[in-house]
Amino acid sequence: MELKNQKWPADEFFSRRREVLAAWPTGREVDLDEAVAYHRRAGAGRSMAALLDQARTSGRTLAQPRAGVALLLDQIELLRYLAAEGEADCLPATIDSYTRQNRYAEAQAGIEESRAAGRSMLNGFPAVNYGVAACRRVVEAVDVPVQVRHGTPDARLLAEITLAGGFTSFEGGGISYNIPYAKDVPLEKSIADWQYVDRLAGWYLEHGVTINREFFGPLTGTLVPPGISHAVGVIEALLAAEQGVKNVTLGYGQCGNLIQDVAAMLTLPRLAEDYLERCGYRGVTVTTVLHQWMGGFPADESKAFGVIAWGAATAALAGADKVIVKTPHEAVGVPGKEANAAGIKATKQVLNMLRDQFMPPTPELTEEIAVIRAETTAIVDKTLDLGDGDVALGTVRAFKAGVIDVPFAPSRFNAGRLLPARDNRGAVRLLEPANLPFDRALLDFHRERLAERGRVENREPGFQMVIDDIYAIGKGMLVGRPR
Template identity: 65%
Template sequence: MEVQNKKWDMKKFSEMRQEVLNQWPTGKEVDFEEAVRYHQNLPKNQIMTNKLREAATKNNTLIQPRAGVALLDEHIELLKFLRQKGKADVLPTTIDSYTRQNRYEEAEKGIKESEKAGRSLLNGFPAVNYGVKKCRKVIESVDCPVQVRHGTPDARLLAEITLAGGFTDFEGGGISYNVPYAKKISIEQSIYYWQYVDRLVGIYEENGISLNREPFGPLTGTLVPPCISHSIGIIEGLLAAEQGVRNITLGYGQCGNLIQDVAAVETLKELSAEYLKDYDVMLTTAFHQWMGGFPQDEAQAFGVISWGAATAALSKATKVIVKTPHEAFGVPTKEANAEGLRATRQVINMLKDQRMISSQELEKEKEIIKRETRQILSKVYELGEGDWAKGAVRAFEAGVLDVPFAPSQFNAGKILPARDNSGAVRFLNFGSIPFDDKIKEFHRRKLAERAKAENREVSFQMVIDDIYAIGQGMLVGRMDSKIA
């Protein structure tokens, strides 16, 4: 099998659909024509594209948590709490790990064991097992749009059930929900699975139902250079648009340096518009607060959350995905989740009328990110002989696309990121990323400046120090400046 970036015809889609819907008994609940009618009757305030369009038009930043538990009533209670007490603008449904791996029998056991225990024993909501009608119960319990968030290389059945169930936004992509999450699934296979998901969304669109798709921007979440996440996000956006998706939110995970992060969100807007100009799509952005290690101290954790909120507001991201002060400990309480939302809301409200002052440093950072991203995408396009799907597969084989710290055996894993003296993420090791000499020299110079300031050599130890730095109260992992 060799994937192609070509819109699937209905014959191909329909043949696969029978197989997909037979993967678990709840697949029989999916009736596409009836699902279209259900979406047509949804209140406008429950449709994600409406909310995103309004926010983008007004330059507002929406706030959205992460949340999902095993029991239906508890999940509904959690979402209502985050909406009412956390003042979330839009809500998520985070899917459990068994469902993400298509292990529905084990998810079913998890539901039953959770019922016996009276509390969630799964790390998310098993939507496939609950089926269409119970998903609709979730949608009908709240007064805002709800997005499906997961981490599934093969999300075909999950998409069928949740979209028929009334969810109006589906996160993920064939690269971003494979490379950071799976070890043995090929890029080609997961892109093929996700072409099905995107075609499904495209068919809803053709029937007048506006749904949003959001590739997962942060990837592995720690020290991912903007050009890497930008390149993958744009490729996934192009693949989705080809299948008929008309509303796309591209994401970016906070690195921590304000100038670099604002430059990243601004260039993501500019580059996505440039590369998807041939498609009639609405493009918006999602900013993910810091996805790496958090301080155990709650006061320090709120500092990290607030810094992410400030960056999202100043970059004018369409929405910000909010963390909690319990990140260092695992699954947060609903109260802690709401606290993270309220802290973010406070900062967003204070900064919503302010803009990042343009500076030479900001413009320089934007230019670097754009040049890096264009050089990567140019090589991907060349490798694919004009086909973005083929190009993505071949680019991972060649190391042209390479995600730091990813578990996938189809990822080269040769690039190494480290912070420069101001905390911006640079390349310590370029692997096979196709940068020109000028860009490589820029990164080497930036890391050399830090090494000189710290009186040490540029080395892998910088990478290790930077991974743990925020959890220890700093941004840059300096040898002599750690706060317990």
């Protein structure tokens, strides 16, 4: 089927399903009618969409960790611990790397090795291998909604099994789970594969079950300018809406400058709602999630808590509907459940203290909002133009032309020419804008902000600034100043 942004006909969708479900034996367990009945029996208490709607209405920011291990009973124990001890508002099943690459036989070997070793030998939960019934044991073990978090260019079978297994939120998209994660997957393939996922979520909605679709905002996680990540989020929301999705969460990765991050979180839902309305998609609920700092962490646990608290404060002051929590052991390896719970509790303490506080509309905040809106609009409009109004085709062409360019991405389908760096106040700017479709005023704005930092540090803005900024937080700073 030729790639285009058009809702898949039912016959095409169900024809593809036969191939998808045959990829691993547990695919035979999926019965859509039975799955709908299961979701209805579970009720709103396990619905991520319902919980996010409550959070948005009440002005509360939800706290959610990352968590995934190889063994079923250990995954259940981990989630129960994070709900009880960590007081998490919602929970994840973070999927292992083999499953993310559709290497299910190797994931099965990892399960067997984990059983023999008595500990997890995988870096996540291999949901496809466990199948529908086991997934239901996971979601039934806790009283809060559970989301699938992963990083999969082709997540079709994973979506089939986990949604039938009772998960009510599924993260990712054809851009955000390809360009930052894979080297050789063409966008034409990943967008089509994620159209399948969105069509599946749309099918559930047509039968009375709302699946929340969340898009991965941080992308490569370090120094991603808000205009880039916002454009990707808006595009993925448009692609999902065409397939019938009505509940979306757009993500953003904390950059570190409070004013820029708050401006980014304030503009994100408004931009998405504007484009959804403009493109004819009515009745789509939009919520937001802020990811705490996704770059290098200090090895010192006390300093790491400082980074976590700063992310929590940013989420609260920006009015995010949800925040993805980091742990004080980010710099030293996969965290244990105790460290994970500690990160959640530290985050919730700050969220509760700041619940009724917001950033005032200062001139600096107003300026950042205007810049982010202008950047995002320029990228999305040019993408639509390149596709002659078709956002799927336009996205493929935009990446080829460098109109969308994700910094530090491994994909060979990404231009990789854009270079970001921090300005003198720590906001992320464009050192090398490459082929981004920005007007002269925007380009001059970025150039002037970086020149200001260069004058303060007595050096020309250049690649060394980029390197210094990448490692700065791990060394206890935000801006990578020369020693």
